Amino acid sequence: MRALFAALVFSLFGAVSVAQAGGTVNVSFVAPQQFTDAGNSPFDRPGNLKTLAAFLQTLGPQVLADGQVLDIAVLNVDLAGFVRLTRHGDLRIVHNGADWPSFDLRYTLTAPGQPSQQREEHLSGLHGGHRVARHDIREPLRHEKQLLDTWFRQRFGAAAR
Secondary structure: OHHHHHHHHHHHHHHHHHHHOOOEEEEEEOOHHHOOEOOOOOOHHHHHHHHHHHHHHHHHHHHOOOOOEEEEEEEEEEOOOEEEEEOOEEEEEOOOHHHOOEEEEEEEEEEOOEEEEEEEEEEEOOOOOOOOOOOOOOOOOHHHHHHHHHHHHHHHOHHHO
16 A cells, blocks of 8 residues: 555656756846836836746746757847826826837747757737737736747747747
8 A cells, every 4th residue: 555655656746747847948138228118217127127037937847848948138128008107106008009018039949959049039019919818917017928928839839849
């Protein structure tokens, strides 16, 4: 009975480690002080960029194959909406169409035993069409995360391999 229990425990740990296997994403920002719109103020920008980098890094293990490494250089960020000054502080307003976020990215994808792939892309809110949002309406940078999520899965998901 103990042997059966031990085998079950080890098989569960094995399944967990296989589920967590995947690729790695490294993110850098090129001249972030020159980005079109990375936040409402100089104080918001570092936090927003850190949030976007962390989000992209979480996609690596979910989408990339084991051993793949994706290096992303963010060349420009333009967050969704525009800033309106109010007496209660800055407020970001998002309407439709022209207010969607956009990114300029350069990336290199490497995998063991395969040639590296390099590309530069411009992403905008209409990239990939309209999809049901995966992110909570109260989540900060949800429009940007949705755009990056859609692009990442389309570009690097299983169907893209």
